[in-house]
Amino acid sequence: MRTTALFLAGIAVVAVATGSAFAQAGRYLAPPPIVLSPNLTDPWVMQLQPGNVPIYAMPQARSPRAWSAPPEAEARTARKIDPRSLPLAPEFLPQEVAYDGPGAPGSIVIDTVNRFLYLVEAGGTARRYGVGVGRPGFTWAGEHRVTRKAEWPDWHPPIEMRRRQPGLPVMMPGGPKNPLGARAMYLGSTLYRIHGTAEPWTIGHAVSSGCIRMRNEDVTDLYERVKVGTRVIVL
Structure with a gap:
């Protein structure tokens, strides 16, 4: 039993060390983009926490952008459009x-x-x-x-x-x-x-x-x- 526990602990140490080395070398690969719902179209985002441990966080749903009036320069340009030129x-x-x-x-x-x-x-x-x-x-x-x-x-x-x-x-x-x-x-x-x-x-x-x-x-x-x-x- 003692031998088995020591063996498993050794594997864990090697895995952590290897993972840390990969993180420092920038070799963690983000999962492929996924679509969670019509309102969640971004891929999951990889965040590195202290110790270079990657956590894949689900992005927040996008809020509809509130309408705002166009800048005055843009509005002036729109007013200058000649309707005769529109198909x-x-x-x-x-x-x-x-x-x-x-x-x-x-x-x-x-x-x-x-x-x-x-x-x-x-x-x-x-x-x-x-x-x-x-x-x-x-x-x-x-x-x-x-x-x-x-x-x-x-x-x-x-x-x-x-x-x-x-x-x-x-x-x-x-x-x-x-x-x-x-x-x-x-x-x-x-x-x-x-x-x-x-x-x-x-x-x-x-x-x-x-x-x-x-x-x-x-x-x-x-x-x-x-x-x-x-x-x-x-x-």
Whole structure:
């Protein structure tokens, strides 16, 4: 029994000495990184305590960083960004999508909340375009028919609009700078239209006085696909 105890004690001394030498030589290897939880993504951290005995400590969970306002210089730079230089978000580009909403094939459905116009097709699909819609106070919903189509239409601002913006002309000839853009489709007997725009960066936003605006290339494509009499549902 005494011999066995002395033998085990000798092994312990050798192990401690060897471990100390390894620690002094920097040969302790940290365990591989592990993910403890979604909030604990750091590897365990090796800490050397007195006597160069390594202890692997679990890091603390990261606290969410509180939001703080950007420095004034950064804020000034952000204010200088010209919206005309920003690309249109991919979801607002024309694309074929699955569709199971209202409207028979050939009709137009406008989702003013999500800023999409759907040209309903057969087989549960639709051609979807991004649009700009009425700003707060100018939103509306209902059903009409396309009663007129026009290429590069003249613009006659309504009296109510000219009262709000006295600098507007009584009439602006059609052209690239005209707010109605390249094409217009008039809805019923209302003042509302589906039309192009000289400000394509406004697509996807609530910016108009109630009209549905599209990029010039998109409204031209839609214009060729619909006829006078087409049903238009505005949600």
